[in-house]
Amino acid sequence: xxxxxxxxxxxxxxxxPAAKSKVAEFVASYPIKTxxxxxxxxxxxxxxxxxxxxxxxxxxMWGIQWCFSHNGEVPKYSNKNANDCPLLGKSNRxxxxxxxxxxxxxxxxxCSILNALRAEFVELPTLPxxxxxxxxxxGEIVAGMESSTxxxxxxxCGQYTMFAYSWPGARPGSKVWNGLFYxxxxxxxxxxxxxxxxxxxxxxxxxxxxxxxxxxxTKPLTDNEExxxxxxxxxLMFDNGLGYSELHDCHEVEQLGRGLCSKxxxxxxxxxxxxxxxxRKLVDDAVETPGAKFKRGADLGCGSGCAGVVxxxxxxxxxxxxxxxxxxxRARQRGCYHSLRxxxxxxxxxxxxxxxxxxxxxxxxxxxxxxxxxCNVFAFVRDxxxxxxxxxxxxxxxxxxxxxxxxxxxxxxxxxDGTVEPFVLQSCARYAHNRIFIDGLIKEFGFGTKxxxxxxxxxxxxxxxxxxxxxxxxxxx
Numbered sequence: 001x002x003x004x005x006x007x008x009x010x011x012x013x014x015x016x017p018a019a020k021s022k023v024a025e026f027v028a029s030y031p032i033k034t035x036x037x038x039x040x041x042x043x044x045x046x047x048x049x050x051x052x053x054x055x056x057x058x059x060x061m062w063g064i065q066w067c068f069s070h071n072g073e074v075p076k077y078s079n080k081n082a083n084d085c086p087l088l089g090k091s092n093r094x095x096x097x098x099x100x101x102x103x104x105x106x107x108x109x110x111c112s113i114l115n116a117l118r119a120e121f122v123e124l125p126t127l128p129x130x131x132x133x134x135x136x137x138x139g140e141i142v143a144g145m146e147s148s149t150x151x152x153x154x155x156x157c158g159q160y161t162m163f164a165y166s167w168p169g170a171r172p173g174s175k176v177w178n179g180l181f182y183x184x185x186x187x188x189x190x191x192x193x194x195x196x197x198x199x200x201x202x203x204x205x206x207x208x209x210x211x212x213x214x215x216x217x218t219k220p221l222t223d224n225e226e227x228x229x230x231x232x233x234x235x236l237m238f239d240n241g242l243g244y245s246e247l248h249d250c251h252e253v254e255q256l257g258r259g260l261c262s263k264x265x266x267x268x269x270x271x272x273x274x275x276x277x278x279x280r281k282l283v284d285d286a287v288e289t290p291g292a293k294f295k296r297g298a299d300l301g302c303g304s305g306c307a308g309v310v311x312x313x314x315x316x317x318x319x320x321x322x323x324x325x326x327x328x329x330r331a332r333q334r335g336c337y338h339s340l341r342x343x344x345x346x347x348x349x350x351x352x353x354x355x356x357x358x359x360x361x362x363x364x365x366x367x368x369x370x371x372x373x374x375c376n377v378f379a380f381v382r383d384x385x386x387x388x389x390x391x392x393x394x395x396x397x398x399x400x401x402x403x404x405x406x407x408x409x410x411x412x413x414x415x416x417d418g419t420v421e422p423f424v425l426q427s428c429a430r431y432a433h434n435r436i437f438i439d440g441l442i443k444e445f446g447f448g449t450k451x452x453x454x455x456x457x458x459x460x461x462x463x464x465x466x467x468x469x470x471x472x473x474x475x476x477x
Contacts (some may be wrong), residue, residue, distance in 0.1 A: 001027060002056040002067040004036040004159045007261065009065040013054040036162055038154045040069040052102035057110050059098055062124060063264025064158050066114065070106035071218050072150030072178050073171060074141065077108040088116035088137045095119060113137055113155070124267045127161070127237065127254045128247040135235045138165050152180045152218060160258040162238045164216050166230035180230040181220050184241055186212040195223040212241030228326065242330065248276065248306045248376060275405050276307040276375045278455060279469050283371070283403050284314070286450040286471045294370040300345040301377035305331035311373060312336040321345055345377065346386045368396045374404040379430040382423060384441060392445045395474055402447065402472045407432040407457055407465055435468065447472035
């Protein structure tokens with residue numbers, strides 16, 4: 001078990017079963033008060049049963065205490081000498097700093113991730129950059145051995161932040177599915193009942209109205225709570241009881257003062273791109289009547305509502321749409337949307353499920369929108385044609401505005417076998433689109449162009465990712 005207390009961390013390790021462990025007996029009476037912790041029960045598929053092989057593993061890096069627990073099998077790191085383990089990112093044999101003490105593939109993966117992070121950064125990375133980098137390393141670990149790799153881990157990096165990643169699977173000959181699940185407990189707290197034991201806890205008696213807790217486990221622990229299974233290859237950053245996967249959400253957590261905290265390494269001063277704010281300014285500049293409000297607006301792929309907060313002052317009635325019901329619940333907490341819907345963004349609310357009856361009633365019968373915007377959304381849409389068609393049908397016929405951001409394909413990726421590629425899937429699992437393809441869609445669906453501005457969208461592997469911010473309108477005549 002590893003428990004963060006401020007910048008410090010307490011670890012309690014014992015190779016003995018909990019039923020026989022004096023350490024476990026002590027921990028049972030220890031008053032735990034923490035914002036971030038993890039615990040692990042080892043199945044011991046690799047390495048002998050000994051103290052050096054007990055999770056969580058712990059290391060200091062950048063003046064921050066990091067800890068790591070893993071469930072699964074990672075063939076690339078199994079039964080390897082420390083110097084034979086695969087390298088990740090920019091790390092090289094000459095500058096390796098972290099080495100496994102024990103014999104597990106889990107500790108070898110942990111050390112490899114830390115060595116790669118150490119090689120990647122000379123300044124403390126921001127949370128969005130750290131998220132993308134860890135996601136990339138996970139892809140490298142799994143690549144080439146997808147069917148035989150089981151990689152489910154928790155990575156703690158300080159008193160606030162925990163990353164959780166899942167590449168699930170079952171060991172050969174086993175019917176046990178190894179994945180990750182999570183649930184969020186928030187007010188009003190209720191009684192949780194264990195699924196495999198006649199035991200329950202009334203959390204309303206041990207929590208306050210200000211508490212919120214995320215629990216991550218390899219299988220649902222209770223039978224009266226809703227558990228969410230991680231998707232294959234999904235990485236979530238947990239903070240303050242919520243899991244995040246959008247870069248702008250990670251950025252917002254950082255703005256609250258809950259990023260990496262170190263006295264030993266300076267924080268990066270590189271400014272993150274605030275796409276929602278930039279797009280809102282372009283929309284303001286493009287409208288004919290400065291200060292005028294749009295009657296009805298739609299935020300496609302609203303996520304937790306970061307863009308909605310930016311656009312709310314220029315829209316009288318704003319609807320948020322997202323495919324994730326969990327994201328919609330987070331967006332509701334911001335109080336900036338008049339209506340929230342769960343559904344595919346291509347439907348643009350046409351056939352989406354209303355979240356609540358009260359929100360359904362708050363919408364007018366007019367299905368058209370004066371403004372539809374999509375920030376950092378098309379990176380997760382393969383072919384934008386369906387979205388353009390749906391937006392075209394849902395906008396006010398005269399003067400409706402469509403604003404969005406998109407990432408560009410690098411020049412060397414534009415042509416494949418002599419054919420111009422309209423879109424490509426990048427190594428970071430985000431789609432980039434060809435500028436010619438986007439221009440073709442604008443013309444095909446009869447939009448007029450108000451603004452097309454090239455912009456720095458984000459950074460990936462120390463490379464600036466170019467993109468475009470676009471404001472379109474439907475002709476008034």
